[in-house]
Amino acid sequence: DAGVIQSPRxxxxxxxxxxxxxxxxxxxxxxxxxxxQTMMRGLELLIYFNNNVPIDDSGMPEDRFSAKMPNASFxxxxxxxxxxxxxxxxxxxxxxxxxxxxxxNTIYFGExxxxxVV
Amino acid sequence: RKEVEQDPGPFNxxxxxxxxxxxxxxxxxxxxxxxxxQDCRKEPKLLMSVYSSGNEDGxxxxxxxxxxxxISLLIRDSKLSDxxxxxxxxxxxxxxxxxxxxxxRLTVKP
Numbered sequence: 209d210a211g212v213i214q215s216p217r218x219x220x221x222x223x224x225x226x227x228x229x230x231x232x233x234x235x236x237x238x239x240x241x242x243x244x245q246t247m248m249r250g251l252e253l254l255i256y257f258n259n260n261v262p263i264d265d266s267g268m269p270e271d272r273f274s275a276k277m278p279n280a281s282f283x284x285x286x287x288x289x290x291x292x293x294x295x296x297x298x299x300x301x302x303x304x305x306x307x308x309x310x311x312x313n314t315i316y317f318g319e320x321x322x323x324x325v326v
Numbered sequence: 327r328k329e330v331e332q333d334p335g336p337f338n339x340x341x342x343x344x345x346x347x348x349x350x351x352x353x354x355x356x357x358x359x360x361x362x363x364q365d366c367r368k369e370p371k372l373l374m375s376v377y378s379s380g381n382e383d384g385x386x387x388x389x390x391x392x393x394x395x396x397i398s399l400l401i402r403d404s405k406l407s408d409x410x411x412x413x414x415x416x417x418x419x420x421x422x423x424x425x426x427x428x429x430x431r432l433t434v435k436p
Contacts, residue, residue, distance in 0.1 A: 239422065241422075250426055250427070250428040250429065251370070251413070251426035252426075253423050253424065256422055256423075258422075263422070264422070264423065267423075299369055299370075314360065314372040314375070315424065317369035317370050317371070318369060319368070319369050320369055
């Protein structure tokens with residue numbers, strides 16, 4: 209089975225430009241997560257969806273960030289306008305039952321989108 | 327105080343050594359616990375879940391101490407391929423916000 213697929217894998221953009229990161233979750237997974245990883249802050253949850261509905265976006269750093277999930281097989285994370293401090297690895301992940309205590313399951317990460325804003 | 331704290335290391339050990347990592351968490355309501363492994367420039371991958379009674383998977387043993395709010399990972403007979411960053415992960419009850427520790431870097435040398 210294909211894993212979580214993210215694109216682009218690498219992006220270098222100039223400050224002020226719009227960045228759109230894309231994610232295709234594993235088929236049949238009804239939870240989708242967006243994480244950001246930096247050296248300073250480690251892995252942080254930005255937002256997650258259940259059945260295409262945003263459930264918790266409290267981790268989204270500010271209004272410049274937005275995420276959508278128009279259908280079960282596609283999600284986007286958009287940064288507009290981008291700033292150098294947004295440089296990070298952005299991971300998308302998916303799971304079948306979330307990560308709550310009843311699951312004992314896990315989430316599966318994509319390979320990440322490496323974003324550099326100059 | 328961070329919700330999940332780990333010793334960042336690095337731990338540099340010879341092949342065949344036994345190494346242990348600890349992780350503490352601050353939310354006493356946490357219910358699910360995991361260890362993830364992340365190779366350099368790769369995505370995190372589940373290494374093992376951590377159960378209340380402790381559990382073992384080959385050379386890896388995970389322990390949970392709820393009273394002291396810490397989790398441990400023991401690796402026996404270290405292999406070169408064990409070199410990676412090990413992330414401690416905690417999930418509060420009925421919540422999908424997995425909290426990741428900053429990770430402990432392990433390097434196993436010949």
